[in-house]
Amino acid sequence: MNLHMGLDVGSTTVKIVITDENFNTLYQVYRRHKSDVKETVKAVLNEAYDEFKDDNITINVTGSGGMFLEKYMGINFVQEVIAETAAIRKFIPETDVVIELGGEDSKITYLSGSVEQRMNSICAGGTGAFIDQMAALLDTDASGLNDLSKNYKKIYPIASRCGVFAKTDIQALMNQGASREDIAISVFQSVVNQTISNLACGRPIRGNVTFLGGPLHFLPALRDRFIETLGEDENTFTTPEDAQLYVAKGAAILSAENEDYVPYKDLIKELEKEAPEDMEMTKKLDPLFTSKEEYKKFVADHKTEQIVYEDIKDYEGPIYIGIDAGSTTSKIVLITDEGHILHDDYRMNLGRPLEVVINMLKDAYAKKNPKAYIASSGICGYGEDFIKNALHIDNGEVETIAHYSAAKFFNPDVDFILDIGGQDMKAMHIRDGIIDSIQLNEACSSGCGSFLSTFAASVGMSVEDFQKKALFAKEPADLGSRCTVFMNSKVKQAQKEGSEVGDIAAGLCYSVIKNAIQKVIKVRDPKSLGENIVVQGGTFYGDAILRSFENITGRRTTRPEIAGLMGAMGMALISRDKSTGQSTLAGVDELESFTYSQKSARCGLCTNNCALIINVFPDGTRYVTGNRCERGAGVKKEETAADLNMYKFKNNLLFNRKTLGDNARMGRVGLPRVLNMYEDYPFWHKFFTSLGFDVVLSGKSDRKMYEKGISSISSETACYPAKLAHGHIEDLAARDDLDLIFYPAIFYEYKQFDKAQNHMNCPVVSGYPDVIKNNVENLEGRNFMNPYLSLESEKIIADRLVEEFDGYTYNGIVLSKKEIKNAATAAWKELQDYHDQIKIRGKEIIDYVNANNLNAIVLAGRPYHIDPEVNHGIPELIEGMKIPVISEDAVAYNIEDVDTKVRVLDQWSYHARLYRAAEYVADNPNLQLIQLNSFGCGLDAVTTDQVQDLLEAHGKIYTLLKIDEVSNLGAIKIRIRSLLQALNQKKMEGIVFKEDLDRLDYSTPEFTKQMVDEGYTILAPQMAREHFRILAPVFHHYGMNIEFLDSVNDKVLDQGLKYVNNDSCYPSITVVGQFMEAVNSGRYDTNKLAIVMTQTGGACRASNYVGYIRKGLRDAGYPNIPVIALSAQGIETNAGFDLKKPSTIPFLKRGFRAIIFGDLINRVANATRPYEVEKGATDSLKEAWIERLQAEAPTMSDREYKKCVKEIVDNFDNIPVKDIKLPKAGIVGEILVKFLPEANNNLQKVLEAEGAEVILPDLTDFFMYCMKNSELKADLYGKSKMSARFGRLGINIVEQYRKPVRKALRASKRFNEPEYIDQIVEYADTVTSLGNQAGEGWLLAGEMVELIHADAPNIVCIQPFGCLPNHITGKGVMKKIREDYPQANIVAIDYDPGASEVNQINRVKLMMSQARDNLKQKELQEVNK
Secondary structure: OEEEEEEOOOOOOOEEEEEEEOOOOEEEEEEEOOOHHHHHHHHHHHHHHHOOOOEEEEEEEOOOHHHHHHHHHHEOOOOHHHHHHHHHHHHHHOOEEEEEEOOOEEEEEOOOOOOEEEEEOOOOOOOOHHHHHHHHHHOOHHHHHHHHHOOOOOOOOOOOOOOOHHHHHHHHHOOOOOOOOHHHHHHHHHHHHHHHHHHOOOOOOEEEEEOOOHHHHHHHHHHHHHHHHOOOOEEEEEOOOOOOHHHHHHHHHHHOOHHHHHHEEHHHHHOOOOHHHHHHHOEOOOOOOHHHHHHHHHHHHHHOOOOOEOOOOOOOOEEEEEEEEEOOEEEEEEOOOOEEEEEHHHHEEEEEEEEHHHHHHHHHHOOOOOOEEEEEEEEEEOOOHHHHHOOOOOEEHEEEEEEEEEHHHHHOOOEEEEEOOOOOOOEEEOOOOEEEEEOOOOHHHHHHHHHHHHHHHHHOOOOHHHHHHEEEEOEEEOHHHHOOHHHHHHHHHHHHHHHHHHHHHHHHHHHHHHHHHHHHHHOOOHHHHHHOOEEEEEHHHHHHHHHHHHHHHHHOOOOOOOHHHHHHHHHHHHHHHHHHOOOOOOOOOHHHHOOOOHHHHHHHOOOOOOOOEEEEOOOOOEEEEEOOHHHOOOOOOHHHHHHHHHHHHHHHHHOOOOHHHOOOOOEEEEOOOOHHHHHHHHHHHHHHHOOOOOEEEOOOOOOHHHHHHHHOOOOOOOOHHHHHHHHHHHHHHOOOOOOOOEEOOOEEEOOOOOOOOOOOOOHHHHHHHHHHHHHHHOOOOOEEEEEEEOOHHHHHHHHHHHHHHHEEEEEEEEEEEEHHHHHHHHHHHHHHHHHHHHHHHHHHHHHHHHHOOOEEEEOOOOOOHHHHHHHHOHHHHHHHHHOOOHHHHHHHHHOOOOOOOOOOOHHHHHHHHHHHHHHHHHHHHOEEEEEEEOOOOOOOHHHHHHOOOOHHHHOOOOOEEEOOOOOOOOHHHHHHHHHHHHHHHHHHHHHOOOOOOOHHOOOOOOHHHHHHHOEEEEEOOOOOHHHHHHHHHHHHOOOOEEEEEOOOOOOHHHHHHHOOOOOHHHHHHHHHHHHHHHHHHHOOOHEEEEEEEEEEOOOOHHHHHHHHHHHHHOOOOOOOOEEEEOOOOOOOHHHHHHOOOOOHHHHHHHHHHHHHHHHHHHHHHHHHHHHHHOOOOHHHHHHHHHHHHHHHHHHHHHHHHHHHHHHHHHHHHHOOOOOOOEEEEEEEOHHHHHHHHHHOOOOOHHHHOOOOOOOOOHHHHHHHHHHHHHHHHHHOOOOHHHHHHHHHHHHHHHHHHHHHHHHHHHHOOOOOOOOHHHHHHHHOOOOOOOOOOOOOOHHHHHHHHHHHHOOOEEEEEEEEEOHHHHHHHHHHHHHHHHHHHHEEEEEEEEEEOOOOOHHHHHHHHHHHHHHHHHHHHHHHHHOOO
16 A cells, blocks of 8 residues: 655654555554654554555654654655644644644744744743653642642742743742642643743734644643633634644655655665764763773762761750751751761652651651750751741751851861752852852753753653763763753754763763853853862762863862752751750641641732732741732831832832823823833923823733733843833723823933943843834824934934924824923923932932941842832842842942943943942942843843952952842842841951952053064954955055954854853854964964954944953953954054054955955855856855955955956856756844854855755945944934934945946846845835844844845844844844735744754744745746736
8 A cells, every 4th residue: 555654753752643645544653752762763663564564655754853864764854834734734724823832842833814933942942841840840740730730729920931930930939838739730821921922922823723732632721721811702722633643644744745655664674774974963072981990089089088977866965957948859967066967868849848847857856865855956948937937946047158057067168169959059159258259040040950850850760870871971962051941952952863861961960060160150260169169969969960070170179978968967057056955946746736727818018919828837827928028928017128228219209200180281191111211201201291291101010011911022032121011012002091102212311421431222222112113013003102212412302302293283282393392301301300319319328328337238220120020029128138228320320420440331321320339339348239130131241240340359249130020039038148148247257358459450452553563463253254265365465464263163162151251142252252262272472462353332232342352361361462442433542453544545445345355256156056057166166266356355456356346247147057946045133143154053054955045135234234324323313413424425435346246246147236225224114213223223124125125035034042132123023024025934043052953953944945835836826827
């Protein structure tokens, strides 16, 4: 018989479907492969052998593991979404939207309207796998979770940003005593929110919805959550009975298209052969141990001999108990006066921490001698408050202090402790006997121990065995060091390439340590870790983790034999030291009869309205969890420092303003309570009220407000304050009494400090109104204004408001220019008054703190961090500890404008205050600074390092709190308590940390003429290879010995990660890595070396690369190397490299031509390569031309230039080509990632391999964009008209050089000329505002539209992970472009050193298969005409 087979190899399972010729299923299998893909596929195919051995079949393979089999067995691969769509169209054709969840991926396919297919990107790992992980935390499996959820009473908000965050939330809920049933349903709801917010990205899910994939097939409770969330009013929902096999069915259907049937027997033979060699994509690391002898010596070296055990049955006398109620496990240690251990215990919490501690105590009591007695007890850890209250434990202490006490017991001189626990990682630096800096992993790199144990469990091993496998692995896989979810994808990739379990185990051990070092401690140089290192935490029981740590850092460490019990041991020691001889700890009888009841309530004492869990204990005492401050716990109100909380003061001062109500003559205007409104609301309130509008604010932020806007969020990696904006706008759009909704885009704030170099807003704050306009559907038909404005001066803003509002009418009343001007004047004064009041109140609090010698905390953030939903009640938490809270602006306004020693470009207005506040705090003994940082805030990758330097150079402690939509305050409490503990200890013991002001000196010497004469080598970063190869000889000809660095490889990325803050974007890591690798390589004489880097002065992070480089050079010990910062504005000058003087004109002319040559050669080569008859002809001609231009460009005359251009076009035009039609695909995005193949994983080659003709817009366009911006800034932001004229002049000059290029291309047979910049401006203006000038700004949107007009609707928009301007003009405009151009087929791909290539290639394949389909359709239509 002739049959069709579909084989779907997913991230966790293998599915196989065999059908007859009419696609009726004859055979099906669904099986978990536990990471052994090859063997599982073999087994599945062999089982079907007897039934089908005599048949002939066609076969297609699909799924994320399918690419491996395509290479290995030579089977046809189809992209999984395509396969699934084929099956749906065959069996359930009426479907509008398909939602499919797999083990690791989630997909939404829209089948009606413009067909669109979305897959999750690199950030939101795990759907099925995520559910499995969460189930494991609750000690059950996925179906157990389903059963639990049936009896739920309430749903808790769980982070839907990514699996790691969600885990943190669940752990916090478990420690607060939430029921397992409620947690189970909350997990399902979070999967629903995650799928909708990360994939729908603004496109609603409506109509006939079909659910596919394993999780939705096996878990009815999950389906119900989707149905309830999406609503049954207008939608119908279908789940086919074999939903988990649909992708395999589709593969079988599509396999029928290829006619070559193969005997089933031959298929089995293919399985026997060895995998081909070149399949490796995952890199390998050095083995942990090369021999058993080496391992034996290692074990002997690490014995500490410090621990003495005594038998608890025989011991008489006082006992000191230490308990550590951690996030995933609870530990208990009983010791004697001498510190000998009588008893210890270590158990998993499984969501019931209190019960576990009671059972451990009962067991300990049962063993102890009647003549021994409990003299004192202590507890630390996440469960501290709850359990201490329940069992009347004597002492509670913050866990960091407990860990330090225990570490001191093993090594009295300890100066660095690294503790890797179940889900937290702590690094403590100890200075003069005080913990002076604590780093805890942010919710983001939680991977630690629980990641290893979850992974071990998924391959059916214990953690101990898993680590043992790692010890002698031959080729450990390099799995990167970004977040756990990335590692998960990398692990999958390695498995599919056939890595053994041991190799993966060893790779994971390396990764956990790399994560600790690069992400948490951010170590540049292992020496800075200190001399006496103690490592602890349960994860370090494994020798593999310990060995990885010592290999990577090159340091010897102390690992106590009780590494996992150190918190409990420390608490036992502290209890011993604090003992009064009498303990209040619950005795045996109390424990036996212990029960407690729980009820839920809402606090209602403030707008947070926290959900409380009230626990009532046997003696009638109550303990309340879930509240953010002390009030909900029933503490009297007088005891806090509420009137000294600047955050409360500011929130009230900002929004508590009278409105006109019914007396308004101009109707009602709605303003959203978001982002820049937290800075400028006093201005807008006064402006509109003065004109006679009734001003209406959107409601206060809360979780519900966020969920209102979840379906229109276009970029899943934007920060939480930005995501909230969608909810606030939906809130206003839902009202029908508003005549205008006004949300202005403020590019420049007013300049508060003369010495600041600029006063811009962050790209997200300034551009977000545009994202709202393009993505919130409910604004259609509403009067929504989002003008791009500058608050730089009263005149500029007044003039622009006249332009925007002149002639505005309401009920026959028309606004006049004069009224608008006067309103703007009044508003300007109001804004100044607002800041003055902050200044006055700030001074009062600072004076009070100084006069009374108190500790106060400067909580430094952005204006919108005063929103309680964003700061999660941290100010109240501090206020509840009776400590004054001061905001950064209140400090910055009260000091003279300092000439702050900052290496960063001081260009963002909110951050200018931050640096000045840090400078002031650094010199004030009573103030401490805690910096708030919203997860995903790109600018803080620049600011946090700078603030840390400012404080630590003056001997202060720096604390950074990362906040997101997660409101788990557990980790935050630990940090604030540890900070206060350290401060008190410093005060009591009179310790002063020494200053190190040299740390702030990042100046590098100027690059002088003399250096040019001495032949200094000038290093420049690689970006656009063809262009730079032609450009370098031009520099040499004019006496500048410049060298464009060529290699971008793992070594470069490692150096980048070592010297740049890891939250920074991929290009900065690449650029700094290139320089640092070169400087450290020994290839250059570092005494005759300089570095050149461009500085755009724009609002994105790129302007700060110069600062990164200076910091890197200094950290690496090369402060003598000059760094030349090149900028059109002349931010810095260098006598030896001054491109502004007239004598450089001939150089500039030839330099620009070199760039135009690079563009031309790329343009004609890309348009020829896919069609060439003789493979390789295009590339060899391209190479020949580049070599010829390298020789001729430096001295080329105008005539030769024209002749050359024509010759290039003719040469390429005459390469013999095939007469075929291919889909055209364009690449747009961030400039470095776009032009540097290593930074985009050779995207152009991938697209060409998929059968595309690739179009890459010209590099020249970026320069044109920068010049055009000077014109636009004059129009929109009141900037200099003179600069605008220079900009236009520049454009005209470049067009002069482009003229011969345009002429030659027009005359050619096959090539198109580039668009004029003014035409691109017109294109961009239809989809975004021209005020968006951060990064690639409007150019990015303009190029997408340009490509569509050039018949290349298939576009890959590439950006570094978390690139800020891209949220606005990349992902933010896609919905609008798709609406205006239904043929647009756009995929957005993030690049990052930790991203999995499989996922990227998969999404490119998806786009290309859509492109091929579209081309076929188009050709059919043309034939039918």
